[in-house]
Amino acid sequence: MQHRIVVLGAGYSGAIAAGRLARRLRREDVALTLVNAEPDFVERVRLHQLATGQELRPRPFAEMFAGTGVELRLGRVTGIDVERKTVTVAATDGTDGTDGTEELAYDSLVYALGSGWTxxxxxxxxxxxxxxxxxxxxxxxxxxxxxxxxxxxxxxxxxxxxxxxxxxxxxxxxxxxxxxxxxxxxxxxxxxxxxxxxxxxxxxxxxxxxxxxxxxxxxxxxxxxxxxxxxxxxxxxxxTTGFAVHPLARDTGLEVTDDGQIVVDGTMRSVSHPDVYAVGDAAMAMGDGGSPLRMSCATGVPMAWQAADALAARLTGGKLPKTSLRYFNQCVSLGRRDGLIQYVTADDRAVSAALTGRPAALYKEVVCRGAAWGVAHPTLAVPSRRRPVARQDVAAARDLPVEEPA
Missing domain, CATH: 3.50.50.60 (FAD/NAD(P)-binding domain)
Structure with a gap:
């Protein structure tokens, strides 16, 4: 009996979470499905470059996840039933059934549908x-x-x-x-x-x-x-006045904030539904010092690591991650030849130190390339052995207990 993990959304958070889970868990124990509306990864932090005529390198998910055991489903998520543990997907690849929709059952869900403009x-x-x-x-x-x-x-x-x-x-x-x-x-x-x-x-x-x-x-x-x-x-x-989370979470029965973000604990697990994890812009998590984490790639990537490691640990009987989520800097590109790296405290408040000019532009470029590399090589970014899923966890997959981090 395989434990069914469904990851919704393949932005930075969702794609990295799926890849990290594939690295942590064995294929014979887990059926891992990644649902996304587009066939290619979108480097959101470079969209201002795309808008000004620059060409971005295509990053097809079919190539990224080839041979990893991650099954890619192209489709738009239209509904989530957290009681029945199912997700409704409207196919976008032209190979859907007669009604154009399908229902996916899950034992664990990773919600990473992100945000859009408002x-x-x-x-x-x-x-x-x-x-x-x-x-x-x-x-x-x-x-x-x-x-x-x-x-x-x-x-x-x-x-x-x-x-x-x-x-x-x-x-x-x-x-x-x-x-x-x-x-x-x-x-x-x-x-x-x-x-x-x-x-x-x-x-x-x-x-x-x-x-x-x-x-x-x-x-x-x-x-x-x-x-x-x-x-x-x-x-x-x-x-460019900010982002709003995908509205779907409000209708699921999950506990959400007034802004519609899913409320999670330190392992990125829903405080109301322990079989659901939420990462990236879709989740309201607390960072170092008890401050809410802001919507950003800098937040979403470590949230994905935390969720994947916690879910894998719970399935394999491993040790839960205790890493606190914190900030180090804010990276700002100012065109292609200038930049600003503002160093910050753990809770994202500016300190006096800052890197500017061409060195900062190069620094920002390295950060962007590193983030894209982590998505494009999802099972190489985590040097760890795959661990077998405990049989009792698979058998009890539909009634996972709530526990505090060890």
């Missing part, structure tokens, strides 16, 4: 703004930017990491455009003084206009409106 209820965003949270969105923005003529205005709304990276990438690729950024707070106010000075220096060098302490209240064709009653010109508006 308009925060601001009028006109959905109709007139572009997003960078998906490959489709980046490609649409790419086409719109390519259609602009010299001197036309591009406005990036959102002063966080995504907005900063998007603005600098766009103006570096198209210096003939009039690029501006609107931020609710001050530019780089989360950085150390050194980091903030460098960010302002780069924005000044690139000629990016910054509208600080500006709350955008509406988006229209050709401009945005602000709370101060002003209009900012925008032939293209790029909306």
């Amino acid at each position: 308009d925060h209820g601001v009028p006109g965003v959905a109709e007139h703004a572009d997003e960078l949270a998906s490959r489709a969105g980046a490609l649409r923005l790419r086409a719109r930017l390519a259609g602009l003529t010299a001197g036309q205005p591009v406005l990036v709304v959102g002063g966080g990491l995504t907005g900063v990276e998007a603005a600098t990438e766009i103006v570096e690729a198209r210096p003939d455009l009039d690029v501006a950024l609107a931020a609710r707070a001050g530019l780089g106010d989360w950085l150390s003084p050194k980091g903030a000075r460098h960010l302002r220096k780069v924005f000044g060098r690139l000629g990016i206009t910054v509208h600080e302490h500006t709350d955008v209240t509406g988006v229209a064709a050709g401009h945005v409106s602000t709370a101060a009653g002003t209009r900012l010109p925008a032939a293209v508006t790029v909306w």
